[in-house]
Amino acid sequence: MAVMNIREAILSTLHAEMERDSDIMLLGEDVVGGNGTAGGPEAIGGIWGTSAGLWAKFGPDRVIDTPISESAIVGAAAGAALAGKRPVAELMFADFVGVSLDQLWNQMAKFRYMFGGKTRCPAVVRMVYGAGMQTAAQHSQSVYALLTAMPGLKVVLPTTPADAKGLLTEALRGDDPVMFFEHKALYGVKGEVPEGEYRIPFGQARMVREGGDVTVVACGRMVNFAEKAADKLAADGIGVDLIDLRTTSPMDEDAVLDSVEQTGRLVVVDESPPRCSLAADIAALVAARAFTSLKAPPALVTGPHAPIPFSRVLERAWLPSPQTVEDAVRRTLAFR
Amino acid sequence: MLQLGHDQLLGAYRRMATIRAFEERLHEEIKTGEIAGFTHLYAGQEAVAVGICDQLTIEDKIVSTHRGHGHCIAKGCDVKGMMLEIYGRAGGLCKGRGGSMHIADLDVGMLGANGIVGGGAPQAVGAALAAKVDGKGRVGVAFSGDGACNQGTTFEAMNLAVVTRAPAIFVFENNHYSEHTGDAYAVGTARDIASRAEAFGMKVWRANGCDFFDTYEAFRDLLEHVRGGGGPAAIELDTERFYGHFEGDPQRYRGPGEIDRIRAERDCLKGFRARVTGAGLLAGAELDAVDAEVAALIDAAVAEARAAADPDPATVADDVYAEYH
Ligand SMILES: Cc1ncc(C[n+]2csc(CCOP(=O)(O)OP(=O)(O)O)c2C)c(N)n1
Numbered sequence: 001m002a003v004m005n006i007r008e009a010i011l012s013t014l015h016a017e018m019e020r021d022s023d024i025m026l027l028g029e030d031v032v033g034g035n036g037t038a039g040g041p042e043a044i045g046g047i048w049g050t051s052a053g054l055w056a057k058f059g060p061d062r063v064i065d066t067p068i069s070e071s072a073i074v075g076a077a078a079g080a081a082l083a084g085k086r087p088v089a090e091l092m093f094a095d096f097v098g099v100s101l102d103q104l105w106n107q108m109a110k111f112r113y114m115f116g117g118k119t120r121c122p123a124v125v126r127m128v129y130g131a132g133m134q135t136a137a138q139h140s141q142s143v144y145a146l147l148t149a150m151p152g153l154k155v156v157l158p159t160t161p162a163d164a165k166g167l168l169t170e171a172l173r174g175d176d177p178v179m180f181f182e183h184k185a186l187y188g189v190k191g192e193v194p195e196g197e198y199r200i201p202f203g204q205a206r207m208v209r210e211g212g213d214v215t216v217v218a219c220g221r222m223v224n225f226a227e228k229a230a231d232k233l234a235a236d237g238i239g240v241d242l243i244d245l246r247t248t249s250p251m252d253e254d255a256v257l258d259s260v261e262q263t264g265r266l267v268v269v270d271e272s273p274p275r276c277s278l279a280a281d282i283a284a285l286v287a288a289r290a291f292t293s294l295k296a297p298p299a300l301v302t303g304p305h306a307p308i309p310f311s312r313v314l315e316r317a318w319l320p321s322p323q324t325v326e327d328a329v330r331r332t333l334a335f336r
Numbered sequence: 337m338l339q340l341g342h343d344q345l346l347g348a349y350r351r352m353a354t355i356r357a358f359e360e361r362l363h364e365e366i367k368t369g370e371i372a373g374f375t376h377l378y379a380g381q382e383a384v385a386v387g388i389c390d391q392l393t394i395e396d397k398i399v400s401t402h403r404g405h406g407h408c409i410a411k412g413c414d415v416k417g418m419m420l421e422i423y424g425r426a427g428g429l430c431k432g433r434g435g436s437m438h439i440a441d442l443d444v445g446m447l448g449a450n451g452i453v454g455g456g457a458p459q460a461v462g463a464a465l466a467a468k469v470d471g472k473g474r475v476g477v478a479f480s481g482d483g484a485c486n487q488g489t490t491f492e493a494m495n496l497a498v499v500t501r502a503p504a505i506f507v508f509e510n511n512h513y514s515e516h517t518g519d520a521y522a523v524g525t526a527r528d529i530a531s532r533a534e535a536f537g538m539k540v541w542r543a544n545g546c547d548f549f550d551t552y553e554a555f556r557d558l559l560e561h562v563r564g565g566g567g568p569a570a571i572e573l574d575t576e577r578f579y580g581h582f583e584g585d586p587q588r589y590r591g592p593g594e595i596d597r598i599r600a601e602r603d604c605l606k607g608f609r610a611r612v613t614g615a616g617l618l619a620g621a622e623l624d625a626v627d628a629e630v631a632a633l634i635d636a637a638v639a640e641a642r643a644a645a646d647p648d649p650a651t652v653a654d655d656v657y658a659e660y661h
């Protein structure tokens with residue numbers, strides 16, 4: 001086991017997989033950084049540090065700095081995938097999905113189905129998401145619910161370095177388009193990462209802890225918030241089953257249902273507005289399939305139905321927090 | 337030299353100096369950690385914002401970029417309101433909801449800075465089409481960078497403006513970098529953006545965006561063309577950004593001595609001062625007095641912003657809709 005952070009886990013996985021499979025190519029804005037400047041290529045090496053050194057190692061045909069053109073970035077990834085390659089497209093911020101949406105929604109997601117199952121589209125779109133750093137309304141969003149709603153796309157959200165490696169490897173070995181979400185506040189999170197080949201199948205949630213009194217389902221950074229809440233609750237003798245979904249499409253429905261059947265109480269934590277959210281999706285799943293197990297109404301911890309504000313105090317008010325998760329758990333347990 | 341009178345020249349200097357002082361002060365204040373998020377400083381490009389906005393009326397609309405402070409000040413946004421916004425205060429121009437990247441003031445025709453590169457150009461065409469309906473000779477102006485000129489939205493906006501003969505103006509501020517990538521790499525038309533606009537069927541101008549007078553004169557001709565019903569037009573300004581892409585950028589892509597050189601050779605404020613004092617149009621002492629006034633204004637803005645109240649967290653979901661039942 002090596003100890004590294006999520007950033008390093010992603011970079012080293014890209015290195016290893018690109019070495020192993022010459023069909024993998026990377027494209028995005030400033031993934032090389034410095035092209036056309038005095039400093040030269042690799043002067044920066046990706047603004048998130050997740051592509052440093054790849055250009056030097058794999059060359060400009062496989063590691064491509066693009067102009068600011070998200071439709072073309074994602075569309076080119078779609079086309080390269082149809083043409084037999086395994087492109088990894090990087091969106092500097094997940095919010096820019098808005099610029100490229102047609103290439104995801106009407107193109108990449110639907111090829112296989114529209115073409116009668118005859119095609120593969122193994123493109124990975126890595127995108128940096130999440131609030132908490134005052135990056136305001138157009139650089140903070142967690143658009144995973146939107147993409148989860150699109151048949152044809154797989155959606156992945158690692159929360160640990162080991163998961164980042166295992167899930168990215170899986171994404172790069174599969175034959176479907178994968179939306180790979182990297183939370184900007186999680187890049188520095190450290191942990192042990194298995195050496196050598198390591199894959200985590202999609203659709204398998206991670207049981208972060210088992211406590212038996214209440215089921216808390218989360219993904220991405222919300223898992224960390226839920227863990228903090230669970231620590232505090234544990235001190236009061238309240239045991240939390242904490243489930244990190246890891247992938248929202250496909251989703252490990254059994255993990256959620258099995259736990260709720262035991263606890264009878266559900267809290268979902270989702271870093272997005274409440275309408276048509278992942279929280280709503282999971283609450284619906286549980287209401288439909290575990291209704292008789294429920295002892296309390298599902299509690300949804302989300303942001304409000306509003307864009308993400310800039311001001312520190314407003315952004316805090318917008319975001320779920322360990323405290324709001326803890327409060328929701330206590331409310332759920334108090335329900336009679 | 338131009339037909340600008342004493343007050344116009346002094347006003348132009350005041351606006352350019354205000355932008356410079358605002359940005360230089362932010363560069364310092366950001367280091368204190370009191371201002372978070374992304375802040376993109378406009379220092380170095382002042383002659384563009386002021387050379388252009390000084391010729392617009394309050395009814396003309398501009399659409400800005402992520403590097404929007406200069407456009408805001410030049411178009412007449414309240415400097416204190418902007419500073420409060422950048423500090424995320426309740427009294428900010430956008431109540432602290434927007435921050436540096438999303439400052440807007442519709443009352444002065446500033447339709448908004450934009451965090452999405454390429455997001456603005458179509459909106460400027462919309463403003464221009466609205467102006468066409470109103471028939472009062474107003475224009476819609478899109479500011480875009482050498483990076484934004486590569487977005488499909490920019491191309492679509494240019495073609496839409498041409499086919500509708502909208503009084504739209506595309507201002508391309510070529511500061512030679514989009515984040516950390518050079519225009520030599522990313523702008524495929526041999527670093528030339530104006531030729532793209534020309535290919536879409538527009539009349540184009542080119543000017544030195546570090547020279548207020550050159551920018552002003554070229555834009556004066558352009559504006560005459562557009563206001564006169566000649567259809568949309570574009571101008572490419574060769575300019576420089578003095579700081580990093582955002583505050584915190586290590587700028588390893590710059591050549592040795594590059595910043596010293598551009599500050600020595602292409603500083604629009606120094607150039608302006610030399611021209612107007614050399615020609616006897618303004619006295620050095622007048623400019624010094626403006627510098628002092630501006631410094632006091634920025635001091636006061638920062639002091640006010642630091643002391644100002646944060647928004648009430650209970651208002652977080654206000655202002656999403658005009659009405660919602
Ligand atoms: C759609 C979109 N893609 C990428 C970015 C990230 N980004 C912000 S500014 C910028 C560079 C813009 O370059 P340019 O248009 O030349 O403006 P400048 O920064 O030089 O003022 C990039 C890539 C963004 N904000 N929006």
Ligand SMILES: [Mg+2]
Binds near residue numbers: 481509511
């Ligand atoms: Mg630029």
